[in-house]
Amino acid sequence: MTPDEFRRHGHDMVDWIADFLDDTGSGRRVFPEIQPGDVRARLPEHPPSELESFDDVVADLESIIVPGLTQWQHPGFFAWFPSNVSYPSILGELMSAGLGVNAMAWATSPSATELETLMLDWMQELLGLPARFRSTSEHGGGVIQGTASEATLVAMLAARWRVTGGDINADGDTTRLVGYCTSQAHSSIEKGFRIAGIGSERVRLVPHDERFAMQPGALAEMIATDRSAGLLPFFVCTTHGTTSSMAFDPTPAVAEICERERLWLHVDAAMSGIAALELSLRWVNDGLDRADSYTTNPHKWMGINFDCNLFWTADRASLIGALSILPPYLQSAAAEAGAAIDYRDWQIPLGRRFRALKLWFALRTEGVEPVQAMIRDHVAWTQQLADIFGADDRFEVLAPHPLNLLCVALRGDTVESANAATDALIDAANATGEVLFTRTLLDNRSALRISVGARATTHRDVLGAAALLQRLAPAR
Amino acid sequence: MTPDEFRRHGHDMVDWIADFLDDTGSGRRVFPEIQPGDVRARLPEHPPSELESFDDVVADLESIIVPGLTQWQHPGFFAWFPSNVSYPSILGELMSAGLGVNAMAWATSPSATELETLMLDWMQELLGLPARFRSTSEHGGGVIQGTASEATLVAMLAARWRVTGGDINADGDTTRLVGYCTSQAHSSIEKGFRIAGIGSERVRLVPHDERFAMQPGALAEMIATDRSAGLLPFFVCTTHGTTSSMAFDPTPAVAEICERERLWLHVDAAMSGIAALELSLRWVNDGLDRADSYTTNPHKWMGINFDCNLFWTADRASLIGALSILPPYLQSAAAEAGAAIDYRDWQIPLGRRFRALKLWFALRTEGVEPVQAMIRDHVAWTQQLADIFGADDRFEVLAPHPLNLLCVALRGDTVESANAATDALIDAANATGEVLFTRTLLDNRSALRISVGARATTHRDVLGAAALLQRLAPAR
Numbered sequence: 001m002t003p004d005e006f007r008r009h010g011h012d013m014v015d016w017i018a019d020f021l022d023d024t025g026s027g028r029r030v031f032p033e034i035q036p037g038d039v040r041a042r043l044p045e046h047p048p049s050e051l052e053s054f055d056d057v058v059a060d061l062e063s064i065i066v067p068g069l070t071q072w073q074h075p076g077f078f079a080w081f082p083s084n085v086s087y088p089s090i091l092g093e094l095m096s097a098g099l100g101v102n103a104m105a106w107a108t109s110p111s112a113t114e115l116e117t118l119m120l121d122w123m124q125e126l127l128g129l130p131a132r133f134r135s136t137s138e139h140g141g142g143v144i145q146g147t148a149s150e151a152t153l154v155a156m157l158a159a160r161w162r163v164t165g166g167d168i169n170a171d172g173d174t175t176r177l178v179g180y181c182t183s184q185a186h187s188s189i190e191k192g193f194r195i196a197g198i199g200s201e202r203v204r205l206v207p208h209d210e211r212f213a214m215q216p217g218a219l220a221e222m223i224a225t226d227r228s229a230g231l232l233p234f235f236v237c238t239t240h241g242t243t244s245s246m247a248f249d250p251t252p253a254v255a256e257i258c259e260r261e262r263l264w265l266h267v268d269a270a271m272s273g274i275a276a277l278e279l280s281l282r283w284v285n286d287g288l289d290r291a292d293s294y295t296t297n298p299h300k301w302m303g304i305n306f307d308c309n310l311f312w313t314a315d316r317a318s319l320i321g322a323l324s325i326l327p328p329y330l331q332s333a334a335a336e337a338g339a340a341i342d343y344r345d346w347q348i349p350l351g352r353r354f355r356a357l358k359l360w361f362a363l364r365t366e367g368v369e370p371v372q373a374m375i376r377d378h379v380a381w382t383q384q385l386a387d388i389f390g391a392d393d394r395f396e397v398l399a400p401h402p403l404n405l406l407c408v409a410l411r412g413d414t415v416e417s418a419n420a421a422t423d424a425l426i427d428a429a430n431a432t433g434e435v436l437f438t439r440t441l442l443d444n445r446s447a448l449r450i451s452v453g454a455r456a457t458t459h460r461d462v463l464g465a466a467a468l469l470q471r472l473a474p475a476r
Numbered sequence: 477m478t479p480d481e482f483r484r485h486g487h488d489m490v491d492w493i494a495d496f497l498d499d500t501g502s503g504r505r506v507f508p509e510i511q512p513g514d515v516r517a518r519l520p521e522h523p524p525s526e527l528e529s530f531d532d533v534v535a536d537l538e539s540i541i542v543p544g545l546t547q548w549q550h551p552g553f554f555a556w557f558p559s560n561v562s563y564p565s566i567l568g569e570l571m572s573a574g575l576g577v578n579a580m581a582w583a584t585s586p587s588a589t590e591l592e593t594l595m596l597d598w599m600q601e602l603l604g605l606p607a608r609f610r611s612t613s614e615h616g617g618g619v620i621q622g623t624a625s626e627a628t629l630v631a632m633l634a635a636r637w638r639v640t641g642g643d644i645n646a647d648g649d650t651t652r653l654v655g656y657c658t659s660q661a662h663s664s665i666e667k668g669f670r671i672a673g674i675g676s677e678r679v680r681l682v683p684h685d686e687r688f689a690m691q692p693g694a695l696a697e698m699i700a701t702d703r704s705a706g707l708l709p710f711f712v713c714t715t716h717g718t719t720s721s722m723a724f725d726p727t728p729a730v731a732e733i734c735e736r737e738r739l740w741l742h743v744d745a746a747m748s749g750i751a752a753l754e755l756s757l758r759w760v761n762d763g764l765d766r767a768d769s770y771t772t773n774p775h776k777w778m779g780i781n782f783d784c785n786l787f788w789t790a791d792r793a794s795l796i797g798a799l800s801i802l803p804p805y806l807q808s809a810a811a812e813a814g815a816a817i818d819y820r821d822w823q824i825p826l827g828r829r830f831r832a833l834k835l836w837f838a839l840r841t842e843g844v845e846p847v848q849a850m851i852r853d854h855v856a857w858t859q860q861l862a863d864i865f866g867a868d869d870r871f872e873v874l875a876p877h878p879l880n881l882l883c884v885a886l887r888g889d890t891v892e893s894a895n896a897a898t899d900a901l902i903d904a905a906n907a908t909g910e911v912l913f914t915r916t917l918l919d920n921r922s923a924l925r926i927s928v929g930a931r932a933t934t935h936r937d938v939l940g941a942a943a944l945l946q947r948l949a950p951a952r
Binding site: 001003004005006007009010011013014015016017018020021022031032034035036037038039040043045046047048051052053054056057061064065066067068069070071072073080083084085086087088089090091093094095097098099100101102106107108109110111112114115117118121122125126146147148149150153157160168169170171172173174175177186187188190191193194195196197198199200201202243244299305306307322323325326327328329330331337339340348349350351353357360361363364365366367438439440441449 | 492512515516522541548575578825
């Protein structure tokens, strides 16, 4: 591809994306009518022996790939969690790809590192996070990770390093370690315990209350029991907005226990933490002032295109202690002087993209006001949905809905029949292609999750989705 | 930003990138004259209270950010390893950002998953990899990871799962595990052992020969010693092209030992494996037919913009066993039927971008011929450099140079004086701003690494770099 061809195809592709995002629902099902293998069957099994034109590729993209995608940007997308993209963030990703730098260390791209640090500090202000997470604080700082799963894992590794005085790096002795969360915590906690060689059996599931929130008294008891069994409690993860039901653990009370017991407190606000951009919802940050680490995802609700996870810690020394390794081929004067941040020591991978551009472009040219307005709308519409389903005696609202997720279920004579009816309703709604809902289990009750978070979703789309569910729900 | 503004700014940005890549060396130092903090000092400490125009952002990009970057695309970039970008891969990244799908599972984006599987199979053919890595084989398959560090880590986790019959996930018992590589292996091996809770002490450094390659006899002895001490050897990593000197471990001989001892053999060809695209260099794959897993990086030499790491295994059941976790909110009919691949179970993170587009765009519109030609050139020029420095008695070539990396040093009366002179030469050359070299240590000898891998580098640039070093080197 010549530079001129790149210009031409690049312009076309920008226009293609503008058209796509301008009308993401147009003529597309949210989830395609497709079976495993259908897409591959339409593509050549072997690499081409002759070069093809870019236009041919775009034609296949339009006829095979896009129709085979789950449409996360569709106005009828109420599944999993939002994965919004905004125009400036797309341009930031494009620029990052064009510059082609590796931001693994300060020396490998100074301005990529420094802009990233600054963006984390800007976001600390915009989210109203504790000052001790700021890079200019004595012990804290932030970093862009790929995903919240990675953020959780590095938090766990930092916690482990601190409780073992760093010995873990050398001896790998995980035999006494034990950590805590509820059954509602994200699967990445348990997966992290497996990866870290601690094991699922050492993740204690603290009982939750009827709001699906951690019971601090039970946590304190479990820690005491583990200590008397000779184990070494080291890590607690509370969630601010669980994936299943958007439950909020009582971090202030948990923080008190963690402080007393000297455990690392990590707060996972991957899905909902961005709500703090809106001042009236800043309660989502309650308790963070005593957390050791915190994570939230601009790549979900905020519209900074995936991947852009933000992770802050108030104890960067433990994080770097756990993850730093300096072979001779990566040494530099800056690294040795300790004057600069080398973000490779804050994460699992070595290499890293220049992801700060996405945030910088978006915060300067669009700011947070459009996001605040969208968040207010989504939260208000979700409350309206709760009223609608609350007034329909076929339905039951299964969990608190403080923000933009509503978990509803059909009633039934038994749990089994209610679950079967709810599952059937989800399937029937999704089969229309107009909407996509996903399912969860809340204390064995099957729940239809309505996640109101797509950027393209309007009030009319939300009311339409409710009407569709009411129409499809069987009479009692 | 309105759709129309997105079109306009998007076109401008495509043109900006075309100009940038068309003349990456123009007026720019490879490494900026900059100190830690310089970039941040020129940017506002707090987020803007008023919105700014996109043109203002681009102006700051040009005046502050780009001049503060290490220029990985510069023709004088001979540092670390290549990180090339090609036009179609940039467009693939752009399209991925615009589509905004999350490819964590088949159900979350069917065509993203299926195109990825196909691209791994295409690359298996183009690299001449064993058929048992193909997704259509009985037990194998491939996946795009972010980085080789992650690929190495998941290989280690799969190996650990297999040797413990899966018990590790539950009990986290790492007490007897031990793995093997040389001191020349990438730092991600040791970092992976730390993350996995096994510890640095359980990474045995197998002695290397004068070519910096693993000594299989020593490996066999170490395994026997560890077994008689009651330990559980489980993992060997050989490297095809070490980062320090591009050494190749003798994988065929190591594979024989691994097969006999039932150890997982992972081959790390992050930097050099792409050479196999060129038929005359296919020897870089020697021994892969008996490896359990393999990784190489199209985001280095091949020009698929970062991140795009390819990881294959011949034992996907162990990989998935180690990494699969299925909470209710991620269940789907496809996942339960086992009919589709859910790539979240092949990696550390949960979420993932639609990275296959980059490969698809590049392989269809440019193919591998331009890459093959570039590889042949880079290898030939590196051999010419070896001749030039071999004929200059001030210099010494410190390691074999089968491909595109040459490690040279200045001679000296003592190791200390030679090292000091070599380090000074690196600093002096880099200070010109015309080139960037990085340093490594090879058995305590300081070495100047000349990595001939940037896409923009011409024969003239290579000869110019050699002449610069000869001019700056002190007379004997």
